[in-house]
Amino acid sequence: MTTPVAQSRQRSISFPLTARRAALGLTALLSLLLLYFIGVDQGATSLFGSDTHIHEFVHDARHFLGFPCH
């Protein structure tokens, strides 16, 4: 039992940490982006000009989840 653990320790010195950080960072970033599009975009600010499709589509959810809506 002890040898495989020791071996995997040897193998995973620097790479798993950066992969982990990348995975966590990417997950957090994409989640925040998604929250932005559901909650705020095409209301106060808009990434796609004056289009309101996202806003109108998730309209009820936006109200119900507590985000300010028109």
Added chain:
Amino acid sequence: MEFRYIYRGLGVGLLGGLLAFVFARIFAEPFIQDAIDYEDGRHEAQEALDAAAGLAAGAHEHGEVFSRSVQRDLGIGVGMALFGLAVGGLFVVVYLIVSRRYPDIRPRVLAALLAGAGFVGLYLVPFAKYPANPPAVGHEETIGARSALYVTMVAVSVIALGLAVVVGRWLAGRVGTWNASLLAAVVFLVLVGVAMALLPPFGHVGSNRAEFGDFATETPQPLTAPDGTIVYPGFPADLLFRFRFYSVISQLVLWATIALAFGQLAERLAASPARRQARSAAAAAADRPTAAPTTAVAPTTAAG
């Protein structure tokens, strides 16, 4: 790898969002429709008043991009499912960071604590200052100011929660866990309380006070004719309460699903022997590279 946790976190968030949607579709949508009907009726009453006063008809009639049926059945479902997905993503990131820092906390306990913190920090405290508003409540001109204030309140709440936890951890060794927890709660309440006192109410932003009078919220007041008679009632109080109450419950459904389902899955992952090995290896790897990057970085900085 952490991917096993991340997939589960996202999946559990999606499930929570879908359950919250089922609740919303059954219980809240009738009230959302009532609010929209109120808005339409008020709009007509306003137009009749304007016509009687000889004013030009309503400035802009925006055509519907999506029908009510699409918004009610599909839009809110997609919106809430994706919200759950995003919340699950943030949750699992925090879970992985905290569980590595404090490996002694049992997975299902940690999942419940973090989900509780998410519910309070991301939703309940901002809700206390700026509660969810149904359609018809909220002036279009102030959407920018309101969004900025709401996001500010969320950010303050989350940061205050983080600070309170740090303070609590620091105090725990000095005054005991119980007292430290109470003091941390006091720190949190004072911080968000100060923020709530400083941030303006929605009724005071922009031109609201000049246009509608001195009200703390944007909830529509009764519409009166020039002679003072009420031609259209103010926004129904019961409807407002129902909408907000169900909003809180649907968020509870979402966060409770994340807490219980993810806790269960994380327990199973932590119990699997393969996982235990990988975790101890990962923990060892985490301890080591804290020193490694400095040596790895040093030559490049020297060269540059």
